[in-house]
Amino acid sequence: MYKPIKMKNSIHLIGAFIVLALTVACERTLPYAPAENELLDGPIDGLTTEEQAMFLRGDEAFSDVFTIAKGLGPIFVANQCSSCHPGDGKGSPFVRFTRFGQPDTLGNQYLDFGAPQLQHKAIPGFLPERLPLGATFTDLIAPAVTGLGFLDAVSDADLIALSDPNDLDGDGISGRPHWNTIPEYAVLRPNSISNNGRYISRFGKKGNAYDLLHQTSGAYNQDIGITSLFEPFDPLTGLEEDPEVSTQTVNDVVFYLKTLKAPIQRNENDPEVIAGKLVFAQIQCASCHRPTLQTGFSPIDVLSNKEFHPYTDLLLHDMGPGLDDDYTEGFALTSEWRTPPLWGLGLSKDAQGGDYFLMHDGRALSIEEAIILHGGEAGEAKNRYTLLPEIERQQLIKFLESL
Template sequence: MRRAFLLGTLLLWTTGCGEDAPGAPPPPPRAGGEMTVDDRTSLAFMQPAANLLAENDRKHRDGDSAFEAIFVPSPSPVNPGLGPVYNNTSCNSCHLRNGRGMPVMGPGPQRTQLLVRVSLPDGTPEHPGGAVPVPGLGLQVQDQANYGVKPEASVTLSWDETTGSYPDGSPYSLRAPRVAIVPTDGSALPAGMLVSLRLPPPVFGLGLLEAVDIATLQAMADPDDRDRDGISGRVNEVWNVVTRTLTPGRFGWKANSPNLKQQSAEAYFNDMGISSPLFPEPDGTHELEAKTLDAAVFYAQSLGVPARTALDDAEVQQGERLFRSLGCVQCHREELTTGEHEVKEVAHQRIHPYTDLLLHDMGPGLADGRPDGAATGTEWRTPPLWGLGLTHTVLPFTGFLHDGRARSIEEAILWHGGEAEKAREGFRALKAAERAALLRFLGSL
């Protein structure tokens, strides 16, 4: 009798306490939906999705091998095709542990993982929707070369430092990069050459971002700022090399690639000098096998997203409220839903990437002056913030923003301008404890 009473009491207590029960708190946000992994170590960005199907485990591991493969000059029985000029020898060389690159690699000469995009300010592009290549440099400066070959140019990096202070008197310091490009053939750089520094971005979670419907992006866009809130995000239009048409872009610092396959093929071609089915040699042949390209793409699509931490921490919760009240979520959208996708694991997921994948005018402070597709010289795509707090755990000396100028999340905020100027000034006006709370929240992502 006592057992029946206890069982009945237990059933009464649990009734209505499920996820759908009235008044029950919502479940904690899972950054990558079912792809979320509970890992906050230096290997957090390297984990396969938690929901990876058994039949895709081998594909993911093959992709991991492709991502780490070191290429060498032809002829070679293994991984041929490097160069003759290039920036790096593998995908992993730019995205160490699947994180972002380092603006400066250790002490001594300022060797950098920044990619230097260049183009001419006017002229006739060689293909529709393309930028105008610089004679001798093309569209990206390759500062490395195979034995016996000269690189296109040497690239050195220095920094201009400025100081400022918050209204409460607390000081801060910001730095901006200065790049020097010296062609190895002794030629002069063309007048007005456009230069844009690009830090290799993190690799994880990209499959989920690819699975967000174009209609969702277009619904968030407000290019004419019809609601007069000062935020006018828009979708980039970029050249799709497969369909030979202009299509919406979503990957890269200016949303200048339409999908992961093209972005990966562009990296092989521009960063390693390796031709592929998407970017073949003039005679139609290519060095990279189609299966290797597909494997590398699947690896990026099937990586998990690290879970948030400290959800119950009062300071983190305060910082999250401030993040919302300052209007940061107008661009760094908290929640998106994915649609149909050929990779089942990424389809129909409720995710929290903190991005709208749209272009926004970030003001003159961050401007590179170089158009990319339909993106202007002051526009940048909103970067996702998931995993932000693990950036220096994964790679301690990397930087933030498109060119790695920000040494901390705080510096990154202080560089915001244009459409984000109001939010930046709101951050500057906070009390020191409130600024600390907001930064603690961002560190929990």
């Protein structure tokens, strides 16, 4: 027979059990969020709720893992966007990839051999591509993808204004826009400027991609082996296939890339960082790694007419024979590379497994090593760096790490 419960010690125990459950289950016991400036990922502040929903869809698609059933390969480089851009940061040598077959501006001579990108992985039962004998090539690691919407929204006129292809000012720096042919599906930017039917392309190590749609659909195709409405040809067979990723998904990823926040500088008030910023300007790093750019109009309101600090000019520069891999894309020379943004540089390690892998192929294992590898138009700045007193070198490194 059921007996009424009496208030004894036992009920205190049960009470304590319940009270413990209620009191401790609070947010204090959950892991703290890292500071916003310690993370590369996250949206730009000020997106509308509709835009945030699109951002989330794109975020999910960016992390989506492609399996064989979903169209992976048969030959590929990686099986998801975030493999090459972990945490939206730089890639690591683990997903280093190779492009080959174009030694000059006359076009790629190895398109029938799988160029421009070597798909060096294959699903089970298939063989990956091998580099054709005699083909020139370069190894690359993927860049960080943060703040790309800002870079995309810089007007052509601003980039032309930054350029000095004939070095008229005599500073030894002669950056030029990459006037390039663009894919049929590209939608021209507002106030795009044409030069004999070519337009300024600005994304990628050689600045070969016109916009983020071009970059994204190309990456789906050449990196993951995924066909889309935009890039419908299978990398293995070269045959046109049904889209393996929807246009909606590609657009979501493009929107995600456009609305990823710009990296936030850390320790900007540290005297060493402030001093390093001065050194950066004095030795003329800032001639190519322009600290400040301005966006023009963007259909995404928070991107319109904003000043931002990417430390790039988005122009092609001759970096000298040390960085000339005898391979190029579009109309860039083999020694020319598009200035990479330096924002987020200090957070690179957190996406690369704790070590730096810098320059286009990750060959530099420290910021100093990366500086020393600069040549060509950047040779003078490199020389000035090597002549700096040790304390100023350290200040410069500290500044770069704060970006």
